[in-house]
Amino acid sequence: MSETIVIAEMNNNAIHPSTAELVAAAGALGSEPTLIVPCTDASAADGATSWNGISNIIAAKSSAFENYDAAGWASALDAVMPQGTIITGTSPQSKDLAARIAGHRGMPVVQDVVKIDGNQVTSPVYSGKAMQTVSLGGASVISVRSNVFSPVQEGGENNVSVVDTTGNIATSVQEFMERASKRLDVSEANIIISGGRGMGSPENFSHLEAVADTIGAAVGASRAAVDTWEAIPHSMQVGQTGKTVNPNLYIAVGISGAIQHLAGMRSSRYIVAINKDADAPIFKHADYGIVATWEEALPVLHNKLQTMME
Ligand SMILES: Cc1cc2nc3c(=O)[nH]c(=O)nc-3n(C[C@H](O)[C@H](O)[C@H](O)COP(=O)(O)OP(=O)(O)OC[C@H]3O[C@@H](n4cnc5c(N)ncnc54)[C@H](O)[C@@H]3O)c2cc1C
Numbered sequence: 001m002s003e004t005i006v007i008a009e010m011n012n013n014a015i016h017p018s019t020a021e022l023v024a025a026a027g028a029l030g031s032e033p034t035l036i037v038p039c040t041d042a043s044a045a046d047g048a049t050s051w052n053g054i055s056n057i058i059a060a061k062s063s064a065f066e067n068y069d070a071a072g073w074a075s076a077l078d079a080v081m082p083q084g085t086i087i088t089g090t091s092p093q094s095k096d097l098a099a100r101i102a103g104h105r106g107m108p109v110v111q112d113v114v115k116i117d118g119n120q121v122t123s124p125v126y127s128g129k130a131m132q133t134v135s136l137g138g139a140s141v142i143s144v145r146s147n148v149f150s151p152v153q154e155g156g157e158n159n160v161s162v163v164d165t166t167g168n169i170a171t172s173v174q175e176f177m178e179r180a181s182k183r184l185d186v187s188e189a190n191i192i193i194s195g196g197r198g199m200g201s202p203e204n205f206s207h208l209e210a211v212a213d214t215i216g217a218a219v220g221a222s223r224a225a226v227d228t229w230e231a232i233p234h235s236m237q238v239g240q241t242g243k244t245v246n247p248n249l250y251i252a253v254g255i256s257g258a259i260q261h262l263a264g265m266r267s268s269r270y271i272v273a274i275n276k277d278a279d280a281p282i283f284k285h286a287d288y289g290i291v292a293t294w295e296e297a298l299p300v301l302h303n304k305l306q307t308m309m310e
Pocket residue numbers: 195196197198199221222223224225237238239240241242243253254255256257258259260261264274275276277280292293294295
């Protein structure tokens with residue numbers, strides 16, 4: 001395998017912990033990667049100096065990295081990255097960046113990789129109805145789904161080289177609007193409790209929030225819930241046209257389990273479904289199913305979870 005390069009997932013000029021999973025993915029491809037940290041302040045790279053499994057760290061410093069611009073980031077990163085296979089995360093921004101860099105360098109791209117075996121990588125196709133495995137014949141760009149690889153551990157000692165780079169910014173984001181909700185985002189959560197149209201009204205999502213607060217979960221939603229109720233924002237939507245999630249535990253409440261919803265959550269480690277219809281398709285994919293209305297089941301479940309968390 002040629003050299004591998006991991007582009008760190010960034011959050012407010014800090015390395016997101018999921019980057020340690022990308023380093024592990026590079027290890028599965030057979031080499032210790034160069035970690036590229038896109039930043040405006042090189043101290044951002046300090047977050048990875050004690051990680052194992054890295055050959056070297058480059059803090060790519062540029063004002064271009066203040067706000068995301070696909071073309072600007074791709075050209076600024078291209079100027080500092082060695083040749084080789086490039087690994088990114090699967091946040092919407094990172095998937096976009098992966099495609100841009102692949103276009104920039106004329107390399108193939110495989111998105112949403114969930115398995116690496118030698119030079120063979122596997123990713124879902126047709127909304128997760130099938131999996132495809134492709135062989136990487138040379139340097140490629142791959143984005144790797146979170147919660148698939150165990151993060152590399154602390155214990156290393158890595159030096160950081162700081163490289164100034166510039167991007168050719170075509171457009172730039174002038175302002176970010178603060179999200180109305182401060183709740184954990186579904187794409188960052190290890191546990192998700194999602195509600196569908198079966199919740200009956202957006203106000204009833206407060207019952208899901210109460211459970212979420214007890215177990216440290218994020219609250220998600222089906223598209224029917226997002227489309228029906230203005231108070232349920234698209235940022236909560238899980239599925240083909242929403243977010244792809246891969247938590248340890250996914251609790252689906254009043255969600256039928258349409259193929260487009262499954263596309264975004266079926267790879268969750270454990271799936272629990274609460275639905276009043278015993279024939280709801282979600283039960284075919286659930287590890288644990290409760291056939292009951294959420295009005296009956298949720299208070300009992302919440303009670304048990306509260307006791308467990310005490
Ligand atoms: C191109 C395309 C893209 C799409 N993308 C997405 C996507 O990203 N995400 C997504 O979710 N969908 C997506 N959809 C929509 C998808 O096909 C379904 O329409 C949607 O997932 C249904 O949402 P739902 O299960 O909440 O609603 P419903 O299908 O209306 O199901 C509600 C469920 O709640 C149960 N229920 C009702 N009352 C109660 C109660 N009191 N207690 C317990 N259970 C109850 C019912 O038995 C039923 O199973 C997409 C569709 C298309 C065509």
